[in-house]
Every structure is written in C-alpha cells, then in structure tokens.
Amino acid sequence: MIEKNIKKIILSFFLLYWFNNIGVNFNLIIPINIVTILLITLLDIPGLALLSISLIVLF
Numbered sequence: 001m002i003e004k005n006i007k008k009i010i011l012s013f014f015l016l017y018w019f020n021n022i023g024v025n026f027n028l029i030i031p032i033n034i035v036t037i038l039l040i041t042l043l044d045i046p047g048l049a050l051l052s053i054s055l056i057v058l059f
Helices: 002-026 034-058
Strands: none
Touching: 002 034
16 A cells, blocks of 8 residues: 555656656746645646646636
C-alpha cells in the first residue's frame, strides 16, 4: 500500500515536470510543491487538467 502511494507521488512529480517543460512554450507553468503534487496524486490527469484550467482562468 505504501509502495503504491510512493510510486504515485513520484509519477505525479514527473508528470508535473513534463507538463512544465511543455507548458513553458505557452507560458503555463505550475509550481512544483507539495500541494500540487498531492492534488495530482489524488486526482491523476483530471487534477493536472484542473490546475492548468485554473491557471488559465485566474491568471
């Protein structure tokens, strides 16, 4: 159980890192911190979509 959660956290970090590498071309950078990592860990791809849409709408 713990190993599965650690794998999801690491995958979430790399997913966010990958998104930031692509998003820098479009001026969409989501900070890598504990809140964003946990949100993506809990919600997976919809969490990343939620963060990117909220970034576009709010800023």
